[in-house]
Amino acid sequence: MLDRKFIVDHCELVKQNCANRGVPVDVDRFVELEQRRKARQVEVEQLNRQANEISKSIGKAKDPAEREARKEQGRQLRGRTQALQAELEQLAGELDTLQRRIPNLSHPDAPVGADDQANLELFRGKTPPATFAFPPLDHVQLAEKLDLVDFESGAGVAGHGFYFLKNEAVLLELALQRYAVELLAREGFTPVTTPDLARNEVLAGTGYIPRGPETQIYSIENSDLSLVATAEITLGGMLAGQTLDAERLPLKFCGISHCFRTEAGAHGRATRGLYRVHQFTKVEMFAFTRPEQSEAMLDHLRDMECRLFDGLGLPYRVVDTATGDLGGPAYRKFDLEAWMPGRGEFGEVTSTSNCTDYQARRLNIRFRVKGEKGTRFLHTLNGTAIAISRALIAILENYQQADGSVLIPEVLRSWVGKERIEGVST
RNA sequence: GGAUGGGUGGCCGAGUGGUCUAAGGCGGCGGUCUUGAAAACCGCUGUGGGCGCGAGUCCACCGGGGGUUCGAAUCCCUCCCCAUCCGCCA
Numbered sequence: 302m303l304d305r306k307f308i309v310d311h312c313e314l315v316k317q318n319c320a321n322r323g324v325p326v327d328v329d330r331f332v333e334l335e336q337r338r339k340a341r342q343v344e345v346e347q348l349n350r351q352a353n354e355i356s357k358s359i360g361k362a363k364d365p366a367e368r369e370a371r372k373e374q375g376r377q378l379r380g381r382t383q384a385l386q387a388e389l390e391q392l393a394g395e396l397d398t399l400q401r402r403i404p405n406l407s408h409p410d411a412p413v414g415a416d417d418q419a420n421l422e423l424f425r426g427k428t429p430p431a432t433f434a435f436p437p438l439d440h441v442q443l444a445e446k447l448d449l450v451d452f453e454s455g456a457g458v459a460g461h462g463f464y465f466l467k468n469e470a471v472l473l474e475l476a477l478q479r480y481a482v483e484l485l486a487r488e489g490f491t492p493v494t495t496p497d498l499a500r501n502e503v504l505a506g507t508g509y510i511p512r513g514p515e516t517q518i519y520s521i522e523n524s525d526l527s528l529v530a531t532a533e534i535t536l537g538g539m540l541a542g543q544t545l546d547a548e549r550l551p552l553k554f555c556g557i558s559h560c561f562r563t564e565a566g567a568h569g570r571a572t573r574g575l576y577r578v579h580q581f582t583k584v585e586m587f588a589f590t591r592p593e594q595s596e597a598m599l600d601h602l603r604d605m606e607c608r609l610f611d612g613l614g615l616p617y618r619v620v621d622t623a624t625g626d627l628g629g630p631a632y633r634k635f636d637l638e639a640w641m642p643g644r645g646e647f648g649e650v651t652s653t654s655n656c657t658d659y660q661a662r663r664l665n666i667r668f669r670v671k672g673e674k675g676t677r678f679l680h681t682l683n684g685t686a687i688a689i690s691r692a693l694i695a696i697l698e699n700y701q702q703a704d705g706s707v708l709i710p711e712v713l714r715s716w717v718g719k720e721r722i723e724g725v726s727t
Numbered sequence: 728g729g730a731u732g733g734g735u736g737g738c739c740g741a742g743u744g745g746u747c748u749a750a751g752g753c754g755g756c757g758g759u760c761u762u763g764a765a766a767a768c769c770g771c772u773g774u775g776g777g778c779g780c781g782a783g784u785c786c787a788c789c790g791g792g793g794g795u796u797c798g799a800a801u802c803c804c805u806c807c808c809c810a811u812c813c814g815c816c817a
Binding site for chain 1: 737
């Protein structure tokens with residue numbers, strides 16, 4: 302979330318930004334409520350001071366009658382304070398709801414636009430899309446021919462959107478994890494495996510909404526836990542409430558988790574096969590930086606994504622995400638879209654965001670500079686290294702051969718243990 | 728899951744209803760002394776917020792939330808976490 306004072310002081314800017322992002326929030330109401338809240342706070346503090354003085358004087362009073370009189374006085378004061386306090390809390394609650402709805406500011410270079418139609422292509426990857434001398438199949442057809450994914454059983458066991466990976470698809474999943482983690486570890490990312498569940502408070506701190514009609518989140522009944530939609534949630538929550546020494550920054554992690562998404566309201570949109578599923582495995586990058594480091598870190602995360610996909614020999618383009626498509630926490634976001642011959646279009650495979658201090662403020666993660674007074678919020682960034690399900694789509698569709706087999710990308714061969722997925726002869 | 732003991736400032740640690748304005752120590756910063764350093768001694772040393780041009784000053788914070796009381800680090804309820812033991816388990 303944004304700083305309360307900042308919102309009041311830069312009301313017009315915030316309003317314009319909300320408009321650019323297509324987020325309807327009553328910023329004027331926020332400003333008005335905040336002013337009322339401040340006024341109430343001053344009153345409450347004054348009454349508290351008086352009540353404290355009286356309480357102290359009771360301890361020192363010798364005369365019992367005097368004590369009783371003071372006590373009565375104290376009771377009355379505290380009674381008044383309580384009413385005001387309740388009002389203050391009510392205001393604060395309302396403000397908090399509004400404040401959480403206000404999205405992060407947007408990078409001046411981020412293209413302004415309502416949705417992904419306005420995304421700006423920046424550049425393409427090293428590998429050009431293959432030209433096929435035959436009509437390319439999509440990954441669902443390939444997976445069926447090569448016995449790689451069992452969608453029917455997945456649906457039977459857990460419902461539509463769940464699946465079993467089989468045979469080489471399993472080896473590919475493991476190989477992709479290994480490939481990503483090794484490359485990232487060499488670049489100074491600390492590898493971690495993370496909880497697949499998190500407290501709703503942590504979800505909210507990262508900008509995810511655990512409950513409600515539009516939620517993308519599965520929640521666990523009779524608990525305040527939810528299944529995570531990405532390791533971004535747990536990695537961000539990892540340092541919640543902490544104050545770090547500035548010299549320790551930046552910190553880089555890569556976390557492996559399963560990701561669970563209800564995909565409410567997404568039916569009918571690219572739901573075929575592995576593209577939009579309720580569960581997948583992901584290797585996620587996450588960084589904590591000082592504010593002046595975060596722009597360079599975003600480029601670094603984007604570079605890592607490019608290196609991973611160039612290394613896999615997959616064609617892709619990188620887009621600068623439009624303001625309307627940024628979501629709440631991101632200040633700037635780059636998506637990497639792989640070419641998917643089966644669909645004949647680019648499809649998002651990774652995404653990296655600079656969330657500046659938006660998540661840190663909610664999660665209360667700060668840093669301290671030696672010799673400086675006070676603390677400041679650090680910046681958080683996240684980026685997909687490999688989302689297995691979508692990477693599988695890109696690999697299967699781009700590496701398919703005329704004979705129906707699929708080549709394994711060179712960098713994965715040692716882990717998969719073969720160079721080609723052969724069709725089962727029937 | 729059961730039992731017990733805990734959670735206090737950057738760290739250790741005292742504090743069971745009112746000079747807590749949180750003792751004491753360690754660490755850190757500044758100073759005195761010294762050729763320099765160490766030691767010794769003296770002073771300062773948390774976070775967030777309000778008001779003020781400012782020196783300042785006030786409010787809140789002792790794991791989170793709630794309660795009792797004129798007054799809570801301290802008493803009560805509840806949740807979370809940590810330690811140890813027991814049970815169960817991959």
